[in-house]
Amino acid sequence: MSTTWLPCGEYHQSYKEDHAWFQTTFIKGKMILLGLILFIFIPRFADSYWLSVCNQIGYTVLGALGVQLLIGFCGQITLGHAAFVAVGAYTSTLLILEFPWPRFILDIGLAYPISILIAAVVAGLWSVIFGLPSARVKGFYLILTTMAAQFITVDFIITQYISQIGGRGQAFSLPPGTIKIGPWIIDSDLKVYYMMLVLTILCITALANLLRSRAGRAWVAIRDNDISAEVMGINIIKYKLLAFFVAGFIGGIAGAFWISNLAAISPEHFQWFWSLWLVGVILIGGVGSIHGAIFGSVFMVVVLELLQLAVIPLADEYPKLLMDFLFIKEATFGLAICAFMIFEPNGLAYRWWQVKNYFNLWPFSY
Amino acid sequence: MELLLMTLTTGIMVGGIYALVALGWVLIYKCSGVLNLAMGELTLIGAYVSLSFYSMGIPFLLSLLFSLIIGLILGILTERIFLDKLIGEPVLTVIMVTVGLSFFFKGTVEFIWGVDTKVFQPPVFPLEPIKIGPLVIGKVYLWSFVAALILLVVFVSFFKYTRWGLAMQATADDEMAALSLGVSARFVYAAAWAIAFMAAGVGGTLLGNINGLNISVGYLGLLVLPAVVLGGLNSIPGAIVGGIVIGVLENFSGAYLDKYFPGGVKEIAPFVFMAVFLLFKPYGLWGWERIERV
Numbered sequence: 001m002s003t004t005w006l007p008c009g010e011y012h013q014s015y016k017e018d019h020a021w022f023q024t025t026f027i028k029g030k031m032i033l034l035g036l037i038l039f040i041f042i043p044r045f046a047d048s049y050w051l052s053v054c055n056q057i058g059y060t061v062l063g064a065l066g067v068q069l070l071i072g073f074c075g076q077i078t079l080g081h082a083a084f085v086a087v088g089a090y091t092s093t094l095l096i097l098e099f100p101w102p103r104f105i106l107d108i109g110l111a112y113p114i115s116i117l118i119a120a121v122v123a124g125l126w127s128v129i130f131g132l133p134s135a136r137v138k139g140f141y142l143i144l145t146t147m148a149a150q151f152i153t154v155d156f157i158i159t160q161y162i163s164q165i166g167g168r169g170q171a172f173s174l175p176p177g178t179i180k181i182g183p184w185i186i187d188s189d190l191k192v193y194y195m196m197l198v199l200t201i202l203c204i205t206a207l208a209n210l211l212r213s214r215a216g217r218a219w220v221a222i223r224d225n226d227i228s229a230e231v232m233g234i235n236i237i238k239y240k241l242l243a244f245f246v247a248g249f250i251g252g253i254a255g256a257f258w259i260s261n262l263a264a265i266s267p268e269h270f271q272w273f274w275s276l277w278l279v280g281v282i283l284i285g286g287v288g289s290i291h292g293a294i295f296g297s298v299f300m301v302v303v304l305e306l307l308q309l310a311v312i313p314l315a316d317e318y319p320k321l322l323m324d325f326l327f328i329k330e331a332t333f334g335l336a337i338c339a340f341m342i343f344e345p346n347g348l349a350y351r352w353w354q355v356k357n358y359f360n361l362w363p364f365s366y
Numbered sequence: 367m368e369l370l371l372m373t374l375t376t377g378i379m380v381g382g383i384y385a386l387v388a389l390g391w392v393l394i395y396k397c398s399g400v401l402n403l404a405m406g407e408l409t410l411i412g413a414y415v416s417l418s419f420y421s422m423g424i425p426f427l428l429s430l431l432f433s434l435i436i437g438l439i440l441g442i443l444t445e446r447i448f449l450d451k452l453i454g455e456p457v458l459t460v461i462m463v464t465v466g467l468s469f470f471f472k473g474t475v476e477f478i479w480g481v482d483t484k485v486f487q488p489p490v491f492p493l494e495p496i497k498i499g500p501l502v503i504g505k506v507y508l509w510s511f512v513a514a515l516i517l518l519v520v521f522v523s524f525f526k527y528t529r530w531g532l533a534m535q536a537t538a539d540d541e542m543a544a545l546s547l548g549v550s551a552r553f554v555y556a557a558a559w560a561i562a563f564m565a566a567g568v569g570g571t572l573l574g575n576i577n578g579l580n581i582s583v584g585y586l587g588l589l590v591l592p593a594v595v596l597g598g599l600n601s602i603p604g605a606i607v608g609g610i611v612i613g614v615l616e617n618f619s620g621a622y623l624d625k626y627f628p629g630g631v632k633e634i635a636p637f638v639f640m641a642v643f644l645l646f647k648p649y650g651l652w653g654w655e656r657i658e659r660v
Binding site for chain 2: 071077079133136137139140141143144145147148149151152155156159160276279280283287324326327328329330331332333334335336337338341342345
């Protein structure tokens with residue numbers, strides 16, 4: 001079923017048309033407008049602070065896309081996605097710091113892009129390893145194994161062993177100038193912003209394309225009823241593992257991207273908290289749509305920034321509020337999840353869909 | 367040999383505390399079908415409340431009692447405000463509400479009490495250890511174990527012999543039948559949360575006595591998960607056995623595996639064990655097997 005409203009009397013005549021990217025001129029215009037805003041308007045008018053907020057949103061979107069794929073499209077609930085983001089970040093960092101790159105690759109600035117790709121593949125494979133139990137268990141038990149993935153990867157392997165490589169102790173710091181794509185050294189919020197934009201758009205496009213292919217339909221079938229899916233001839237183990245691979249791949253890209261924005265990476269950035277955060281983001285945004293991952297990220301990041309801005313004027317009278325803002329943030333996030341689950345279980349994407357419908361059907365909404 | 371015995375006894379004693387908290391978890395799951403990921407934060411709240419009372423100069427047992435009462439109230443409130451509206455929603459929704467609750471509780475606890483380690487001052491239990499033959503056991507461990515055992519007995523006899531406990535058992539067994547016989551399901555859910563809050567609070571207080579109290583005591587709430595998976599999600603004896611086994615396992619891996627894998631092997635071992643165990647026996651030792659039909 002198409003999700004686009006067409007003018008009266010026009011119908012899709014083939015499956016291909018039904019799933020085309022730009023079905024009406026209006027949609028095309030809308031996307032061009034969005035592109036203009038993202039690429040020209042925001043970099044031009046936002047200051048460094050809001051650019052860094054945008055970068056944070058982009059990072060959250062990249063992380064949440066994988067979770068959305070696993071939970072929203074494939075029905076495999078995961079509470080350990082930060083582990084795969086961490087694998088991506090650490091692979092990329094280690095490749096940049098320790099790998100003996102040939103001189104000419106460094107000169108043309110390919111080291112970082114290559115390391116992003118390798119990091120994504122490594123994170124994807126790592127994710128498949130922990131997706132293997134999904135062949136046998138599901139539901140709550142799968143949640144437990146993904147939690148185990150989180151603790152084994154981040155709290156044990158990375159903290160105890162990977163962090164010791166090179167004798168640096170806890171944190172890896174990337175010397176300035178090592179993060180370089182082609183001729184550009186990624187050193188300002190603006191450059192990180194453009195990189196974030198390109199990566200996010202690539203990932204979203206890739207995921208959306210996957211979702212309208214055979215693999216995407218298989219995932220949705222598995223989510224809706226895995227036994228029926230198997231009966232219909234879908235190799236569920238293969239497609240579940242594929243889902244884990246793609247989710248880990250995007251998570252790896254997220255991690256490898258984020259090191260460009262961090263002065264030093266340490267296991268602290270990838271705690272279990274962050275896994276839960278990503279799941280919370282897609283629940284707030286709406287499970288089962290790519291819009292959901294984006295809306296959720298924008299909502300969570302912006303709301304918390306606004307909360308922080310609101311707290312600052314109060315800080316003179318109650319300095320504890322600003323000092324312990326991290327904890328307020330946690331508590332707010334928790335309450336937001338609870339409130340959304342209770343009052344708006346379909347998330348923001350559903351609201352968006354309703355608003356769109358209202359205008360599409362206006363003035364006769366029946 | 368001494369090391370073996372020491373590890374075993376310590377493991378069993380710490381495991382007793384885990385068993386107590388696991389009991390609360392299983393109770394919620396049995397009665398209302400909620401898979402609770404906020405158990406660690408429940409332990410934190412109980413522990414901090416009793417610590418606050420204790421540092422005001424109130425005797426330990428009395429402050430424990432106060433924290434039980436506050437746990438009771440908070441448990442009922444939590445159930446009424448958050449969980450009551452979610453009966454019959456999908457698993458993920460309910461789990462994520464408990465995750466949201468855990469964030470909320472954790473943030474609140476950190477905001478009120480800070481993140482520094484706090485100790486029970488003056489120490490509740492005498493510091494000098496007891497010697498039995500070659501064994502040296504800290505009194506804290508012994509008393510914690512005894513307290514956990516007493517509470518386990520109290521809770522189990524509550525289910526077996528009181529009217530309310532029987533109502534809870536009936537609901538857990540067959541909700542529809544219990545409802546038609548006049549058992550109030552809402553009462554049972556509230557009671558389950560209240561008991562879980564209380565059990566977790568006592569567990570947290572005891573653990574806080576052993577190592578001092580900070581946010582990492584909430585990690586206990588995650589250790590409960592391997593314990594209940596081992597015993598089977600809906601089996602009370604399973605929770606007790608699972609808690610003790612996980613306690614022993616944790617201490618053994620700390621004592622013997624640390625040489626080979628330096629670092630946090632003690633914290634990770636229960637989860638590795640759980641992941642492997644799930645592959646072979648996902649329904650635990652005494653859990654009900656679910657047969658799926660299309």
